[in-house]
Amino acid sequence: MTGEDNAAAALLSISGLTKRYGSTTVVDGLALDVAEGEFVSLLGPSGCGKTTTLQMIGGFVRPDGGRIRLGGRDLIATPTSKRGLGMVFQSYALFPHMTAAANVAYGLEVRRTPRGEIAGRVARALDLVGLSAYGDRYPRRMSGGQQQRVALARALVIEPRVLLLDEPLSNLDANLREEMQTELRRIQHRTGTTTVLVTHDQSEAMALSDRIVVMRGGRIEQADTPERVYGRPGNRFVAQFLGKTNLFAARIADGRVSLGDTGWQAPAGAPDGPVTLAVRPEKVRLSQTGLPGRVGERTFQGGRWLVEMDTAHGLVLMETPNYGPPPPREGETVRIGWQDGDLHLLFEGAPA
Amino acid sequence: MTRFLRRLDPAPLLLSLPAGLILGLFLLLPLLATALLSFRSYSLYTGIEPVLELGNYLEIFGDGYFLEIFLRTARIAALATLLTILIGAPEAIILMRMRAPWRGLFLLVALGPLLISVVSRTLGWALLLGSTGVVNTALMAAGLIAEPIRFMYTEWGVTVALAHVLLPFMIISVMTVLQRLDPQVENASHALGAGGVTTFRRVILPQLLPGIFAGSIIVFAMAASAFATPQIIGGRRLKVVATLIYDEYLFSLNWPLGAALALLLFAIVIVVAVGFNRLAESRFARMYG
Amino acid sequence: MSRRNGPWALIFHTLFVVFMLAPILVVCVIAFTPEGYLSMPTDGLSLRWFRALWNNPDFVSSFRVSLALGAASASAAAAVSIPAAIAITRCDFPGRGAFLALCMSPLMVPSIVLGVAFLRFFSQIGLSGTLVGLTLSHVILIVPYVLRTIMNSLGSLDAALNNASASLGAARWHTFRRITLPLILPGVASGWILAFITSFDEVTMTIFLAAPETTTLPVRLMLYIEDSIDPLVAAVSTVLIVMALAVMILIDRLFGLDRILTGAPDRDGKP
Ligand SMILES: Nc1ncnc2c1ncn2[C@@H]1O[C@H](COP(=O)(O)OP(=O)(O)OP(=O)(O)O)[C@@H](O)[C@H]1O
Ligand SMILES: [Mg+2]
Secondary structure (H helix, E strand, C coil): CCHHHHHHHEEEEEEEEEEEECCEEEEEEEEEEEECCCEEEEECCCCCCHHHHHHHHHCCCCCCEEEEEECCEECCCCCHHHCCCEEECCCCCCCCCCCHHHHHHHHHHHCCCCHHHHHHHHHHHHHHCCCHHHCCCCHHHCCHHHHHHHHHHHHHCCCCCEEEEECCCCCCCHHHHHHHHHHHHHHHHHHCCEEEEEECCHHHHHHHCCEEEEEECCEEEEEECHHHHHHCCCCHHHHHHCCCCEEEEEEEECCEEEECCEEEECCCCCCCEEEEEEECHHHCEEEEEEEEEEEEEEEECCCEEEEEEEECCEEEEEEEECCCCCCCCCCCEEEEECCHHHCEEECCCCCC | CHHHHHHCCCHHHHHHHHHHHHHHHHHHHHHHHHHHHCCCEEECCCEEECCCCCHHHHHHHHCHHHHHHHHHHHHHHHHHHHHHHHHHHHHHHHHHHCCHHHHHHHHHHHHHHHHCCHHHHHHHHHHHHCCCCHHHHHHHHCCCCCCCCCCCCCHHHHHHHHHHHHHHHHHHHHHHHHHHCCHHHHHHHHHCCCCHHHHHHHHHHHHHHHHHHHHHHHHHHHHHCCCHHHHHHHCCCCCCHHHHHHHHHHHHCCHHHHHHHHHHHHHHHHHHHHHHHHHHHHHHHHHHC | CCCCCCHHHHHHHHHHHHHHHHHHHHHHHHCCCCCCCCCCCCCCCCCHHHHHHHCCHHHHHHHHHHHHHHHHHHHHHHHHHHHHHHHHHHCCCCCHHHHHHHHHHHHCCCHHHHHHHHHHHHHHCCCCECHHHHHHHHHHHHHHHHHHHHHHHHHCCCCHHHHHHHHCCCCHHHHHHHHHHHHHHHHHHHHHHHHHHHHHHCCCCHHHHECHHHCCHHHHHHHHHHHCCCHHHHHHHHHHHHHHHHHHHHHHHHHCHHHHHHCCCCCCCCC
């Protein structure tokens, strides 16, 4: 598929998007296509430009360069109020002097939707987020999770072409956050609204998205399905940002990868030279023949154990389910290994 | 070009236009005109002459009469400021230490008078301490004094009344600073074994000083340019700069001289305020930096 | 400041309260004297001086002038201060600092200087002694107070509310009318009241500007006192004090007096 084709298929198409504050470039030539109905997450460390990107799409920050198109229409030249996007803010930004129902109705009233229609649509939106009984409440008298749902209903009721969410769950406690993740996923499936979510929580991004866009320093590091971003990270940064990972400095020579005295068949076409091997902790297993290591810290996490092991190639982290015999004790010497297929090669210099 | 125009948001310009126009036209222009007027000359027969000269300023600086009034004004303003510090700073601490119903009530007592006309508040002092006032009548009736205590037309009378009128500003300034203070600091000092006096001198007072400084600037500026209080208590017999300006304008009709006096007063107030502010900033910069 | 006040502090405090209230109370008491001269009403209270005040057309008309002037200038000041406050707190434009300084500058200029400046300026542009001229001068005097209270309310509003409204399709004016204005209304109201009372009490500047038919109540009182001090002025002052008390209670009920007078920001931005 060529870039042109992709752009034609995409609902939201961003290219060369750039924003500078003074001499620092906060978003740097960002290009991204979002297809109709897709759920895309922008994931990255604090300050990497996620919010800025979202705000440029929403129309709250003016880009210094690049294009944003929605269904072929130039968005940058369109005022915020005419973009027809739904936005949920980190602070929710509910209007404190209006009830939940009035908050939801606001966008419809602004659009001069007939009165009779408004009541029905507000009721359906509140029902969608499970707040049918709370229409008369003022935001101040609602819990964080409920406010969050009102904000979502308010953004969805105008049937936006794209829904923009800026860390919508970060103000909720851990349990509620998980509950809302499921809820968000369910609602998005039901409405089929194209969604762009900003988060710095990798598990949230993986749980919700069709595609994850990993950002660093205003640029895209990798954009792919959660499985591929996690299992086939494009570089060390992505590998380390999405969950824990073990990295080893290895070499490729004569079509073989070698790490110490063990070796594997290198993938076809891999160039000779240094390479970084990445193995996820849950792929590490005790084995009869593998790498010898001494058990260090063991951490019990309920459903699983995390075991640190000191090996000739550095510290190795093993994650093992809390099932069967308990993992080896601190100080024991064991051998560890993994399936060849679970080994992932990163070509960009050895780990430090 | 269109790109540039699109970037130049007209909203802030339109929003600030009404206030900007009114203040620019009706504040800056009259002040500039007054500055110009102060260089004109005036004579009883020809009125204001369209010349530009320093005559009015030379007259003010050369005449002991004016100098005396300026000095008196400074003395009264400084003493009134001192009085507000001595009364206002401790009272602000006391108010901050009060509990629920009392604090609200006494805040009304301390700050509420700001909402009462200065004329009424000053009149109260005249009725209280005037020669036929409540206090003098009572003391003389009791045979405690033969002559009434002199309050009206005295410097101390004007000073006390001004301190009373301006006290709320000092209390507000000190309280604003106190509100930012961490109550734990005081407790920490006591926990470290410091007594009440030491704690006050070493811990509370240094933190209070910025508030006292800020309050002093406000009080001094307002006292030095006060008109109503010196006019009622001091009258024609005990002039200060403001009442002098009033007389020049409305009785002598020498507007150019009045304008020069007003500008001098303005300049002195600004210089003292800015000077004190600089001093305060350099002194407290590290504390709040 | 968690420690309690000791006995010395309470003695000091009592003296302070006496100092603050004595001149105010003495005015209110003398106003009720039945005598024709200044005296404490030792044998019974009388309303004769309030009746005299009621029948004094000069004071009554001055009272009306003051009310009209206060209401007009407070409203005009609010009308120009709301957009100015929005520009200062919400927009980033060249000259923003200078504009704020300009709006606050009347606080720096002594009233007596404003008085003489306006006296000449208004006589040159034909506004001397008019209610329009007086209103203009009062607007300039009170803009800083109104602006500061409105800026405080705006500052405590979540800026995302504006963005939320825009993203829902509302134009700027609509957002202002339905979101911003209702939320800053308490701030605007307290600014208006503060401005009204400041204008109502103003004497130093106004005494230069008022014509006989536009003389405000405090100026009339001041001019009367220059001639003679009799129980009538005590009666006028009592009316002023009672009015101030009413305003005080109103402000305190609505917003908390200390917050308004010290210009502290809202406790929370929500109504
Ligand atoms: N108005 C502004 N002026 C100057 N710098 C800004 C402004 N807004 C954002 N920045 C800077 O731009 C960078 C990116 O900000 P942004 O808010 O997009 O980050 P983010 O990825 O959303 O981070 P977080 O996860 O902390 O929310 C940051 O370094 C920030 O300091
Ligand atoms: Mg962010």
